[in-house]
Amino acid sequence: MKQIAWKTLPARIYRDGDLYDTERRQIFARSWLLVAHASQLQETGEYLAVTAAGYPLIVVRGENHAIRAFHNVCRHRAGPLANDGRGKCEGNFVCMYHGWRYSFDGRLIGARDFGAVAARARIASVGSPVPGR
Ligand code: FES
Secondary structure, three states, X not given: OOOOOOOOOOHHHHHOHHHHHHHHHHOHHHOOOOOOOHHHOOOOXXXXXXXXXXXXXXXXXXXXXXXXXXXXXXXXXXXXXXXXXXXXXXXXXXXXXXXXEEOOOOEEEEOOOOOOHHHHOEOOEOOOOEOOO
């Protein structure tokens, strides 16, 4: 049997911030990331907020039973919509900073003190909806 000489990556690669940024942009931001199984989000409003490859994400089961993933970042001033972890949101996601409200499909549905201009914004989608079970 032929012996294979395994080599590991140089240690500096594991600590190289520039390389990590490149990996985030070139690999993780361009492909699907497994963050949960659909069975973990069975009811409307159940969500999982995670940070994956440095990206704050929120995955939620919507009213039409579709699962969608978004950046867990408010359009106003980048406040979080949920803390990391699992939970069930009754109603809408409400930004923790100034109270802008988002539906489970990513639409901004309430921009407190900003009128109709902000109503056209959406939280940024990070992928297409995942079909429901
Ligand atoms: S940062 Fe979200 S409402 Fe201001």
